[in-house]
Amino acid sequence: MFRPQSAQTRNENALRSKSLRQLAVTSDPIERLRLMCLSRGSSGIIGLARVFRRMDDDGSKLLNFEEFSKGIEEFGLRDLNIQEMKDLFNTFDKDGSGSIHYDEFLRTIRPPMTPNRKKLVMEAYAKLDKTGDGQVTIEDLKNVYSVRHHPQFLNGEMTEDQLLTKFLANFEKNSDGIVTTDEFLDYYSGVSASIDTDAYFDLMMRNAWKL
Numbered sequence: 001m002f003r004p005q006s007a008q009t010r011n012e013n014a015l016r017s018k019s020l021r022q023l024a025v026t027s028d029p030i031e032r033l034r035l036m037c038l039s040r041g042s043s044g045i046i047g048l049a050r051v052f053r054r055m056d057d058d059g060s061k062l063l064n065f066e067e068f069s070k071g072i073e074e075f076g077l078r079d080l081n082i083q084e085m086k087d088l089f090n091t092f093d094k095d096g097s098g099s100i101h102y103d104e105f106l107r108t109i110r111p112p113m114t115p116n117r118k119k120l121v122m123e124a125y126a127k128l129d130k131t132g133d134g135q136v137t138i139e140d141l142k143n144v145y146s147v148r149h150h151p152q153f154l155n156g157e158m159t160e161d162q163l164l165t166k167f168l169a170n171f172e173k174n175s176d177g178i179v180t181t182d183e184f185l186d187y188y189s190g191v192s193a194s195i196d197t198d199a200y201f202d203l204m205m206r207n208a209w210k211l
Helices: 007-023 029-038 044-055 065-074 082-092 102-109 115-128 138-144 160-172 181-193 198-209
Strands: 062-064 099-101 135-137 178-180
Touching: 007 029, 029 044, 029 082, 029 102, 029 181, 044 065, 044 102, 044 181, 062 065, 065 082, 082 099, 082 102, 099 102, 102 181, 115 138, 115 181, 115 198, 135 138, 138 160, 138 178, 160 181, 178 181, 181 198
Parallel strands: none
Antiparallel strands: 062 099, 135 178
C-alpha cells in the first residue's frame, strides 16, 4: 500500500540534496566536510563523531594525522583529497603538536543552531541528566523519548518499536552505554539542519521529550 512520505523523510531528502548542491560550489575545507556529512542526512555529523570516538583508544580525545585521515576514510568521505585533509588537520593543530582535539573539531563542523534551538536541546538533555554530570545512559533515553507524535509513526511508515530502535542506534554504537552532552548536540545539530522552521523544531523537541 502506498503511503505518502512523512515530513521528516522529506526534510531528510531535502537536506541531502541541498548539501550536495552546495558541496559542488564550496571550496572551504571545513564547510566541505560539514556538507559531506550532511549529504548523508541528519545523522551524518554524529556518524563521523562515532568513528573518531571509537578510534580514541586511550581516552585522550586526541588524534594524530594518520588517525584523523583514517577516520575520514573509514566514514566513507573519500571526496576529500590528501591535501584537503592536511589543511583541515592543520587548521585545528594550532600549536603544531601533531595532534588535534576531536571534540573541538566536531564542535566546529556541527551545523550552527539558533540560540532557541540549542536551548531546547539542552533542556531535553538536562531533563535526562538527573545528576548534572554531563552524562546520561541509553536507558535514560529509552525511558523518556516518545515517538507517539513522530510523523513516521502517525502516517504508519514505521512502528513505535522501529522508531525507538532507529533513534537509539545513533548512540548505541559507542558501546559504552553513555551519551555525553557533545554526542547529544552532534545528533541534534544534524536534525536541526534538516528542519527549516524554528516552530517545527520546537514542536518536535517538545513532543519527543515532553518538555
